[in-house]
Amino acid sequence: MRNQQATQLLFELSRPGAAAARLPACDVPERPLGELLPAEAVGDSPPPLPELSEPDVVRHYVNLSQWNMSVDTHFYPLGSCTMKYNPKRNERLASLPGLADLHPYQPEASIQGMLEVLYDCQAFLAEIAGLPGVSLQPAAGAQGELTALLVAAAYYRDRGERRSVVLLPDSAHGTNPASAAMAGFRAVSVGSTAEGLVNLDDLAAKLNDQVAVLMITNPNTLGLFERQIGDVTRMVHEVGGLVYLDGANMNAIMGLTRPGDCGADLMHFNPHKTFSGPHGGGGPGAGPIAVTKTLAPFLPSPIVVKDGERFRLDEDRPKSIGRVRGFFGNTGVLVRMFCYILTHGPDGLRRVSEDAVLNANYLLSRVKPFLPVPHGDRCMHEFVATASELKAQRGVAAMDVAKRLLDRGMHAPTVYFPLIVREALMIEPTETESKATLDAFAEALFRITEEDPDLLHDAPHTTPVSRPNEVQAARQPVLRAGC
Numbered sequence: 001m002r003n004q005q006a007t008q009l010l011f012e013l014s015r016p017g018a019a020a021a022r023l024p025a026c027d028v029p030e031r032p033l034g035e036l037l038p039a040e041a042v043g044d045s046p047p048p049l050p051e052l053s054e055p056d057v058v059r060h061y062v063n064l065s066q067w068n069m070s071v072d073t074h075f076y077p078l079g080s081c082t083m084k085y086n087p088k089r090n091e092r093l094a095s096l097p098g099l100a101d102l103h104p105y106q107p108e109a110s111i112q113g114m115l116e117v118l119y120d121c122q123a124f125l126a127e128i129a130g131l132p133g134v135s136l137q138p139a140a141g142a143q144g145e146l147t148a149l150l151v152a153a154a155y156y157r158d159r160g161e162r163r164s165v166v167l168l169p170d171s172a173h174g175t176n177p178a179s180a181a182m183a184g185f186r187a188v189s190v191g192s193t194a195e196g197l198v199n200l201d202d203l204a205a206k207l208n209d210q211v212a213v214l215m216i217t218n219p220n221t222l223g224l225f226e227r228q229i230g231d232v233t234r235m236v237h238e239v240g241g242l243v244y245l246d247g248a249n250m251n252a253i254m255g256l257t258r259p260g261d262c263g264a265d266l267m268h269f270n271p272h273k274t275f276s277g278p279h280g281g282g283g284p285g286a287g288p289i290a291v292t293k294t295l296a297p298f299l300p301s302p303i304v305v306k307d308g309e310r311f312r313l314d315e316d317r318p319k320s321i322g323r324v325r326g327f328f329g330n331t332g333v334l335v336r337m338f339c340y341i342l343t344h345g346p347d348g349l350r351r352v353s354e355d356a357v358l359n360a361n362y363l364l365s366r367v368k369p370f371l372p373v374p375h376g377d378r379c380m381h382e383f384v385a386t387a388s389e390l391k392a393q394r395g396v397a398a399m400d401v402a403k404r405l406l407d408r409g410m411h412a413p414t415v416y417f418p419l420i421v422r423e424a425l426m427i428e429p430t431e432t433e434s435k436a437t438l439d440a441f442a443e444a445l446f447r448i449t450e451e452d453p454d455l456l457h458d459a460p461h462t463t464p465v466s467r468p469n470e471v472q473a474a475r476q477p478v479l480r481a482g483c
C-alpha cells in the first residue's frame with residue numbers, strides 16, 4: 001500500500017516543536033543575533049522551515065525514493081540509455097577511504113595510488129578505443145562531445161584552417177547537434193537509407209572543405225552497425241575532415257572492434273552506459289574522450305603521465321584547449337570504471353558486448369511478431385519497434401504502451417526516438433538480464449497490445465502519479481502540493 005505520508009510536502013508534515021537534533025545546552029553567554037550580524041542580515045522572524053522528527057524525515061525520503069523505478073527494483077529497457085545492472089562491488093571499492101577521502105589539493109606524492117588508477121584508465125580506454133590520446137576530464141557523454149569538438153576546432157586553428165560545418169546523420173542523438181552548436185559549428189543533417197544506415201550519396205553531396213567533423217554513432221541509434229564505416233571515414237578524410245564516433249553504444253562492440261581501427265579520429269565513452277558508472281540522478285558522471293596521436297596535443301590539461309615509477313599531472317601542454325572541468329574529473333565514476341574493466345578483462349569485455357547483442361536479438365525475435373521492427377531482422381544491442389500499425393488499427397500509441405508497462409512493473413522503453421521511426425519504441429535489454437526477464441517483458445508487451453484501448457489511454461493506473469496531461473503540465477505547471 002502506498003504511504004500517504006509521502007504524498008505530502010515536508011512543510012505540510014511539519015509539527016511545531018518537532019526536531020531531528022538536540023543540541024547540548026549553551027555553555028557560553030548568549031547574545032542576540034542582532035549584536036553579531038549587521039541589522040540588514042537579520043530577519044524579523046525565523047525562516048518558516050518545517051519542523052519534523054528524524055523518523056519523519058527518513059520516512060518521507062525513503063517513501064519518495066520508492067515511488068521511482070530503478071534498475072535495482074525493475075527491468076529497465078530504456079533504449080540508448082543502457083540501464084544495465086551495476087555490480088555493487090564497484091560501489092564499495094569506489095567508497096574505500098583511501099580513494100573517496102582524498103582531497104584534490106593534496107600533494108602529488110600523497111595521491112600516487114589515485115594517479116595510478118587514472119593513468120591505467122587512460123591506457124585501458126586508449127586500448128579499447130584504438131586511439132592513443134585520452135582525457136578523463138569531461139563529466140558526461142555530452143560534455144565529451146563538446147570537448148572533442150573543441151579539440152577539433154583547436155586542431156584546425158593550429159593549421160590555419162577555418163571550417164564551420166559538423167555533419168550528423170538524421171538518426172543522431174540530440175546531444176550531437178547541440179554540442180556542435182555549442183562548439184561554434186553549424187550542424188548539417190545527413191539522410192539515412194531505407195535500411196537505416198548513413199546514406200553515402202547524401203554524405204558525398206554534403207562533403208566539402210567546410211566540413212570540420214562528421215559525428216557518427218556506431219552501432220547507430222537504430223541498433224544497426226554502420227557497415228560502411230570504412231567508406232564513411234575515408235570519404236570524410238578525403239576532404240580533410242575528422243570523424244567523431246559517438247561511443248554511447250560501445251557496450252555493443254567493445255572487444256569486437258575499435259573506433260580507431262574503423263578510422264575514427266575522436267570519440268567519447270559513457271562509463272554509465274558501458275562500464276558500471278552510476279546512471280541517472282543527474283550525476284556526477286564522466287564522459288572521457290579518446291583521440292588520435294595528431295589530436296592528442298590539444299586534449300584538455302592536465303593528463304596523468306608516468307615518469308619512471310612516479311605518476312604526475314602534466315600541465316605543460318601548450319596546445320591544450322585547457323580545462324573543461326575542475327581537478328581530475330569525477331574520479332569516483334572513473335574508479336568504478338577501472339574496477340569494471342579489471343574485473344572483466346579483455347575477454348570478459350568482449351563477452352559483455354556479445355551477451356548484450358544476443359539478449360537484444362532474442363528479444364527482437366520475440367517482439368517483432370506483434371510489434372513490427374522496421375529496420376531489420378537482426379540488431380546490435382538494441383532495436384526500434386514501431387506502434388504505428390497498432391495506432392492505425394486500434395488507436396493505441398507508443399506512449400500508451402509505454403505507460404501501461406509501468407502498471408506491469410517494468411520501466412518503459414525509450415519512446416519517439418530516434419525521430420526517423422514513427423511511434424518508436426526503442427528497446428535495450430542489456431546483457432545483465434536473464435532469459436526469464438526478457439520472456440516476461442515480451443509477454444507483458446504482447447498482452448498490452450491486446451488490451452482495451454480505453455484502459456491504455458489512461459494508463460498507468462497503479463503508480464503514485466498517473467498520466468499527466470503533458471501539454472497542460474508544460475504550459476501551466478502546478479508547483480504546489482495537493483494536485
Ligand SMILES: *Cc1c(COP(=O)(O)O)cnc(C)c1O
Pocket residue numbers: 080081140141142143173175176217221246248249270285287
Ligand atoms: C546517452 C547518449 C549521449 C549523451 O551522453 P550523456 O552521458 O547522457 O551526456 C550521446 N549520444 C548517444 C547516442 C547517447 O545514447
